[in-house]
Amino acid sequence: MTYPxxxxxxxxxxxxVPFVGPEAQERARxxxxxxxxxxxxxxxxxxxxxLEAIKAHAHEAWMYGExxxxxxxxxxxxxxxxxxxxxxxxxxxxGLLGYVVRLVVGAGDAVVTSDGAYPTxxxxxxGFGGVLHKVPYKGDFExxxxxxxxxxxxxxxxxxxxxxxxxxxxxxxxxxxxxMIEGLPAGCLLILDExxxxxxxxxxxxxxxxxxxxxxxxxxxxxxxxxAGMRVGYAMGAPELILAFEKIRNHFGMNRIAQIAALAALxxxxxxxxxxxxxxxxxxRIAQIAAQNGLMHLPSATNFVAIDCGGDDAFARRVLGELIARxxxxxxxxxxxxxxxxxxxxxxxxxxxxxxxxxxxxxxxARSV
Amino acid sequence: MTYPxxxxxxxxxxxxVPFVGPEAQERARxxxxxxxxxxxxxxxxxxxxxLEAIKAHAHEAWMYGExxxxxxxxxxxxxxxxxxxxxxxxxxxxGLLGYVVRLVVGAGDAVVTSDGAYPTxxxxxxGFGGVLHKVPYKGDFExxxxxxxxxxxxxxxxxxxxxxxxxxxxxxxxxxxxxMIEGLPAGCLLILDExxxxxxxxxxxxxxxxxxxxxxxxxxxxxxxxxAGMRVGYAMGAPELILAFEKIRNHFGMNRIAQIAALAALxxxxxxxxxxxxxxxxxxRIAQIAAQNGLMHLPSATNFVAIDCGGDDAFARRVLGELIARxxxxxxxxxxxxxxxxxxxxxxxxxxxxxxxxxxxxxxxARSV
Numbered sequence: 001m002t003y004p005x006x007x008x009x010x011x012x013x014x015x016x017v018p019f020v021g022p023e024a025q026e027r028a029r030x031x032x033x034x035x036x037x038x039x040x041x042x043x044x045x046x047x048x049x050x051l052e053a054i055k056a057h058a059h060e061a062w063m064y065g066e067x068x069x070x071x072x073x074x075x076x077x078x079x080x081x082x083x084x085x086x087x088x089x090x091x092x093x094x095g096l097l098g099y100v101v102r103l104v105v106g107a108g109d110a111v112v113t114s115d116g117a118y119p120t121x122x123x124x125x126x127g128f129g130g131v132l133h134k135v136p137y138k139g140d141f142e143x144x145x146x147x148x149x150x151x152x153x154x155x156x157x158x159x160x161x162x163x164x165x166x167x168x169x170x171x172x173x174x175x176x177x178x179x180m181i182e183g184l185p186a187g188c189l190l191i192l193d194e195x196x197x198x199x200x201x202x203x204x205x206x207x208x209x210x211x212x213x214x215x216x217x218x219x220x221x222x223x224x225x226x227x228a229g230m231r232v233g234y235a236m237g238a239p240e241l242i243l244a245f246e247k248i249r250n251h252f253g254m255n256r257i258a259q260i261a262a263l264a265a266l267x268x269x270x271x272x273x274x275x276x277x278x279x280x281x282x283x284x285r286i287a288q289i290a291a292q293n294g295l296m297h298l299p300s301a302t303n304f305v306a307i308d309c310g311g312d313d314a315f316a317r318r319v320l321g322e323l324i325a326r327x328x329x330x331x332x333x334x335x336x337x338x339x340x341x342x343x344x345x346x347x348x349x350x351x352x353x354x355x356x357x358x359x360x361x362x363x364x365x366a367r368s369v
Numbered sequence: 370m371t372y373p374x375x376x377x378x379x380x381x382x383x384x385x386v387p388f389v390g391p392e393a394q395e396r397a398r399x400x401x402x403x404x405x406x407x408x409x410x411x412x413x414x415x416x417x418x419x420l421e422a423i424k425a426h427a428h429e430a431w432m433y434g435e436x437x438x439x440x441x442x443x444x445x446x447x448x449x450x451x452x453x454x455x456x457x458x459x460x461x462x463x464g465l466l467g468y469v470v471r472l473v474v475g476a477g478d479a480v481v482t483s484d485g486a487y488p489t490x491x492x493x494x495x496g497f498g499g500v501l502h503k504v505p506y507k508g509d510f511e512x513x514x515x516x517x518x519x520x521x522x523x524x525x526x527x528x529x530x531x532x533x534x535x536x537x538x539x540x541x542x543x544x545x546x547x548x549m550i551e552g553l554p555a556g557c558l559l560i561l562d563e564x565x566x567x568x569x570x571x572x573x574x575x576x577x578x579x580x581x582x583x584x585x586x587x588x589x590x591x592x593x594x595x596x597a598g599m600r601v602g603y604a605m606g607a608p609e610l611i612l613a614f615e616k617i618r619n620h621f622g623m624n625r626i627a628q629i630a631a632l633a634a635l636x637x638x639x640x641x642x643x644x645x646x647x648x649x650x651x652x653x654r655i656a657q658i659a660a661q662n663g664l665m666h667l668p669s670a671t672n673f674v675a676i677d678c679g680g681d682d683a684f685a686r687r688v689l690g691e692l693i694a695r696x697x698x699x700x701x702x703x704x705x706x707x708x709x710x711x712x713x714x715x716x717x718x719x720x721x722x723x724x725x726x727x728x729x730x731x732x733x734x735a736r737s738v
Binding site (some may be wrong): 003106247256258 | 379389390420
């Protein structure tokens, strides 16, 4: 007899990884990357006050995290003019996506997303036996109309949309998102992943009643606040939905130092502004580097820039490989035609200079095949 | 229509919490605790070298944790003379228990544990629709024979045993555990929770082939290493079982600073020894305080001591309440007759002195009802 007796679902799942980490690539190539610009991490963050908070409270690591994240949730609620009952804090958006999928999706349940959107969401849907229906991007934008049409067609329980978008860095207007919410079919919950919202223009941020029953918004301290390694995200929604997380979440899953760091980060909005200025400058630099090489870039409402390599998927993949071979960690979109691009995360100037140096060589090598 | 359309299982689950945290109790009483001795945290830890590592690497918090925990898993494997393929690192034993339950337990599947054992495990089993069967303790010890008999009776897919035991602090001999494993019914996986193993005598630590297909052992950096707030645990088992975690785990769920702290802790075995010496002394002090009040204590193979309050469940509950009212955070076992005890975690002498001062008053007040 095999041990253990896995569930029928577990038996069918592959031992898959949504992303291969840069460290695994470093082990494979036998050398460290010189520039870590591939995971949309924020090489500028966290703010100095946050670093100080981590160091000042390191000795508290012996205590479990506060299971209700009471203080942090209170501060987040204040920040948004919401109530604590509208906020659940979790182990990054990844963790929160897993929880909401678990609450809603069972065997055979329909879920809708965009083809080429966030793989970790897809991983969770598969992991709970859901059936994923994908609609194509419209150009380089996610397509609310197509998402809605598909949601109606398949009677979706969930529809996922990231705005601003990853991996393209584009965004849909607040008005379009608001119209999408109006058009959601009955019983369909929209997961609005706003991981990159701190970098987005005001026009990208919809006005949604915090208690709206058909929407859950996800935010994170990973991007704007530069704390990806700390794993703190939060979801905002109707109190009934937020309370449902209590049924299944890992109540003692939050790292105590991460809670402290996130609270310090939220309280340091000036620190966030400084980070955003650095990111804005880095975006200009990445665009400049693209232009120096005769390449177009997409306007970005995030902390990364999609550079159109000017060829097809295979060409971009060769450029990516040549960059990685030169110690530059970047990634690329998953599906065509978006996969004509490579995706470069913002980082400090010293890393961008390494990218600037490597890109012409990589393009030349990719073209010489 | 209600939003969202929860799964049938999610609709039946209560919004329950395995434990109320001490901070929630502090908010309820409007004052901080003077002694935090209730959650089996380790007030002595982490070791100085670990604190230094956290501070030295705080600036790396912008990077995601390494998704494979490669370096940490390698070090853990070396520590145990195992291979990396035998080790999975997760967000504390709580997180790993959730994963293994998810892999194995579906609606109606039978799981066996001891009545009064770890509530978070029970929470996970309920959360995936399993049916929990409980057997009583035998005196103040978990009862392998009863667990086995029940596992056979109900055709259990999982059986849970913590050794040393929480909440009593007792342990079952290595030989008895080994015999239990021999006696497991076909297709039943033993989860051996060894969270407190660093405090246990050698005689408590069974010799189990690392590739044994019917056992998964769980360890943590929360207790001996004093890093409860960092959320790092690991499981050891057959490579096939360990690989199955890749199907469902949150690949980017680990906090990067926590990975660094755990690695530093593992490498500082002298630091662990110093912590263990402090814990051993604290256990003597707790026993002494019990004796000063005419109370018996249970011998402990953990970092806490169960004190027999000398009455019934209701009396111990009154003692507990009186201690909490006096600013002393302790907990107690959940079921009779173990709930005649209160459970006091080891901590620094200053906190034990506060407990020493409060206990006679608490006993007097509890007796005067």
